[in-house]
Amino acid sequence: MALYLVVLFTFLSGSLFAAESFGGIRFHSSVLPEHKEFLKADLKFLYRLPVQKVSQDLFQITELSFITGPSLHYWLVERVKHIVGEGFQATNQTVKTSPYANFPATPLPLLRIKPVARAGAAPYVQALSVTIMSNMSATYYNFSKETKILRTFHLDGMAVPFTSTRAGVIKVGEGLFHKIRLINANPVAQVNMITRLMTLFHEARHSDGTGEHAGFYHDYCPPNHSYALNLACDKSGNGPYSVGAIVMKQLLKTCTTCTAAEKSKLEAKVADSLNRVLKVSDVAKVNQISTQIKRLQYIVTLYKTKKNAYYASEVTKLEKQITSLRTSLAKAQKSMTPPPANPRPEGVWKPRYLQDTQALMEKSLQK
Ligand SMILES: [Zn+2]
Numbered sequence: 001m002a003l004y005l006v007v008l009f010t011f012l013s014g015s016l017f018a019a020e021s022f023g024g025i026r027f028h029s030s031v032l033p034e035h036k037e038f039l040k041a042d043l044k045f046l047y048r049l050p051v052q053k054v055s056q057d058l059f060q061i062t063e064l065s066f067i068t069g070p071s072l073h074y075w076l077v078e079r080v081k082h083i084v085g086e087g088f089q090a091t092n093q094t095v096k097t098s099p100y101a102n103f104p105a106t107p108l109p110l111l112r113i114k115p116v117a118r119a120g121a122a123p124y125v126q127a128l129s130v131t132i133m134s135n136m137s138a139t140y141y142n143f144s145k146e147t148k149i150l151r152t153f154h155l156d157g158m159a160v161p162f163t164s165t166r167a168g169v170i171k172v173g174e175g176l177f178h179k180i181r182l183i184n185a186n187p188v189a190q191v192n193m194i195t196r197l198m199t200l201f202h203e204a205r206h207s208d209g210t211g212e213h214a215g216f217y218h219d220y221c222p223p224n225h226s227y228a229l230n231l232a233c234d235k236s237g238n239g240p241y242s243v244g245a246i247v248m249k250q251l252l253k254t255c256t257t258c259t260a261a262e263k264s265k266l267e268a269k270v271a272d273s274l275n276r277v278l279k280v281s282d283v284a285k286v287n288q289i290s291t292q293i294k295r296l297q298y299i300v301t302l303y304k305t306k307k308n309a310y311y312a313s314e315v316t317k318l319e320k321q322i323t324s325l326r327t328s329l330a331k332a333q334k335s336m337t338p339p340p341a342n343p344r345p346e347g348v349w350k351p352r353y354l355q356d357t358q359a360l361m362e363k364s365l366q367k
Pocket residue numbers: 202203206218240
């Protein structure tokens with residue numbers, strides 16, 4: 001048992017494996033080899049994606065002027081630059097601190113995740129203990145900005161300073177590859193690659209945002225929601241759940257090997273993700289219906305004073321109309337996608353261009 005633990009520790013600590021760059025992403029030595037191979041397959045699949053019938057939503061949310069496999073890959077690797085494994089721990093050996101005065105004077109997000117869990121320290125919240133995937137950049141950037149002390153990760157000899165959420169460090173955990181999450185038994189079946197890519201695009205969005213939206217943190221879901229009181233909802237219309245769902249819808253169209261059952265599972269994931277984007281009132285419609293209801297209620301009050309059979313039957317008709325208008329009112333009160341938050345990242349980072357990421361991927365594919 002003791003030997004087993006020692007072996008496991010060495011395994012997870014990543015000392016057995018070397019870093020590898022693939023298609024613009026640097027895989028840290030802590031990423032387990034089989035996980036790395038799955039993620040590389042996902043990136044290849046995305047890059048070679050035959051893109052057709054692109055939705056307006058995808059153009060809007062990615063702000064790309066054309067959508068192709070290479071442009072979607074570019075969008076992703078602009079935000080996901082380093083992948084570390086579950087065994088990677090932020091310790092004195094891997095994180096250095098230094099004074100830094102160049103953080104912007106923008107507000108911090110109201111709810112943010114502290115790098116090291118500290119009980120009862122509102123407004124901080126703790127990340128979930130089971131890792132599927134998490135974006136460490138938003139956490140370390142906002143924490144550095146708040147304390148005015150820059151955190152820099154040392155990833156296999158490379159210094160990665162958190163001067164922006166675009167540092168792009170993502171942690172992948174066992175949860176992402178767990179059998180329970182597989183829709184098809186083959187881990188590199190298209191349906192599974194699409195599911196992992198949806199998660200990657202979701203996490204990539206956490207590398208964006210300004211001020212209180214830096215990192216696009218999730219909000220609490222309302223009490224009547226299926227994820228009630230969990231930090232699993234978005235209050236903006238362009239947050240991680242929207243990005244994940246819109247990208248998944250596009251990938252779903254291209255799945256050549258998905259069975260009908262697999263497609264409906266992917267559709268359910270899209271619906272689940274969109275359900276986490278909290279709808280807001282259609283204000284114009286709410287006002288219009290409310291005015292209509294008030295007008296009919298006034299007529300009903302007037303007719304009730306008449307006390308004869310004709311007016312009584314008119315009152316019944318009007319009351320039916322009012323009931324149906326109330327149903328429409330309830331729908332209008334929760335019918336619109338919330339407005340988008342400012343997706344511009346803040347801080348300092350080195351932007352890449354499509355030709356750079358394309359060249360990096362082509363080079364990786366030749367290996
Ligand atoms: Zn998220």
